[in-house]
Amino acid sequence: MKLIPCQACVAMRNNVGGSVSRPILTPTKRNSLLLTATTHQSIRHQAQLLKAVLKIVVLFSLLIGSLNVFVFAAFMVATFNFLTAFFASAILFFYNRSANLRLASWLTCLAVIFNVAVFIHLADGRNYSILWVMIIPPIVFFLLGKQIGAWLTAGVFAYSIALMAYQLQQPRQETQGLGALLNIIEVCTALWFLFRFYEGSRQAAYRELESLSATDKLTGLANRSKLDNLLLDVHQKRRDAEISSATVVICDIDHFKRINDEFGHLEGDRVLQALARQLKAEVGDQGVVGRWGGEEFMFIFSERDVASTVQFCEHLRTTIQNHSPSSKRALTLSFGIAQLHPQHSIEHALLCADRALYRAKQDGRNCVRCAERDV
Structure with a gap:
């Protein structure tokens, strides 16, 4: 049988020596604290993703630029790759100095979209260069959220479809070589890095929130x-x-x-x-x-x-x-x-x-x- 303490006993105990218990957090206050903690955790998570994306862009731009110089002798594309690495480094430097996460996220997403579009045009759509649009959705969704990410992704896909439709009207014979293989490998590797970091960051955020929900503030x-x-x-x-x-x-x-x-x-x-x-x-x-x-x-x-x-x-x-x-x-x-x-x-x-x-x-x-x- 469940025993319930009588009100008299509780009152007697609380009045012994005038000790009065501190108020316990109500469910509403506890949920408010958790919501605040969740918001701070979400911002920290987004900041980690921003830095990871920029570092990946710098790394891949330098790597691909070097390949374009020493393997394909594509100096114009290589110059563009090195400029991309420079601008990504500049955005990372700007964020570390200003801590303006929103602006840095927008600059990163717009820079990635612009660079991918220019690269595809410089490559004239050859060697599966169109595959690089696949790195845009995870970046814009991760950094700008669901609503803005959906609109930007829709725009990128519309551009890709229009480009493919235009190329279909101009059939051409071409042999896919080493460049095509490298584009496939590079895109798959970039996606692997992005999703691996995102999942690791998400799990760490979940563990932290789980700990906060079980810890007295x-x-x-x-x-x-x-x-x-x-x-x-x-x-x-x-x-x-x-x-x-x-x-x-x-x-x-x-x-x-x-x-x-x-x-x-x-x-x-x-x-x-x-x-x-x-x-x-x-x-x-x-x-x-x-x-x-x-x-x-x-x-x-x-x-x-x-x-x-x-x-x-x-x-x-x-x-x-x-x-x-x-x-x-x-x-x-x-x-x-x-x-x-x-x-x-x-x-x-x-x-x-x-x-x-x-x-x-x-x-x-x-x-x-x-x-x-x-x-």
């Missing part, structure tokens, strides 16, 4: 959503007998409201951040620590019974007492411990840990208490 610890998922995972392992024991600990800073009242909320935030670093260092890879809400922290331990959890919490309590993370005043912690039993729900374990923490507050704070059924 203030302390850098696991947030409540992440802790909920970890509790589900550990509890399922207990039910499947994959682990022999598991404990959950709720830890609360004693008289935290006084720090906010006396020194301000900024000092309170600094205390939470310093304490979070200390707790994370103490826990290490023995378990998981996260911010449960306000001035409350949670520890989740697998393969650790109540006795060893009590021993760890006592060590942690004395460490914080003797080495306070606050330079303004001494800091103490109260702990409530409960087992994660396979035959009971997670809510039941949390309620037991919460009641144990309440008893620790009643017993004078700065102590460790276990759920009565675990003693």
Whole structure:
């Protein structure tokens, strides 16, 4: 049966020593923070793509220009290749100095489109030079977005169709040689580089967003959503007998409201951040620590019974007492411990840990208490 704490118990606990929990982020505020993080990540992703595209353009222009000089003796085309490398380098230099991502992206896309069109005309459409239009869609979509990318791509394809239709009206006999083979290889290689970098960048962005969605913004610890998922995972392992024991600990800073009242909320935030670093260092890879809400922290331990959890919490309590993370005043912690039993729900374990923490507050704070059924 799911146990729900009565309002009187909650009120009594909140009024012990005047401690009031900090407000927990609402889903709306959490989504707003994630949206902001997503926007910043998208801009950083686009900037990385811009630099990658410009470097690829410089590399390929120098390589193809060298081939046109030393293999094909096509000096006019080679000159154009080297000018392309110069302008791509200039755009990269401009972006590094100005950080104007929008303008640099437009300059890059227009430069690529212009260069491809001029190259095709210089080659007179021979040797599969028309294939170079295939590098334009990924570049304009990556850098300018879906809507503008769609229009520019449509224009490029219309140009390509018109050029092919014009050439069909003037049939000519020609043998495809080394130039055709190199054009195919170069286009395929350029596309491989572009899509490989894009996919790697996309996966890195996804991993970062996934991490942000599971991290408390203030302390850098696991947030409540992440802790909920970890509790589900550990509890399922207990039910499947994959682990022999598991404990959950709720830890609360004693008289935290006084720090906010006396020194301000900024000092309170600094205390939470310093304490979070200390707790994370103490826990290490023995378990998981996260911010449960306000001035409350949670520890989740697998393969650790109540006795060893009590021993760890006592060590942690004395460490914080003797080495306070606050330079303004001494800091103490109260702990409530409960087992994660396979035959009971997670809510039941949390309620037991919460009641144990309440008893620790009643017993004078700065102590460790276990759920009565675990003693």
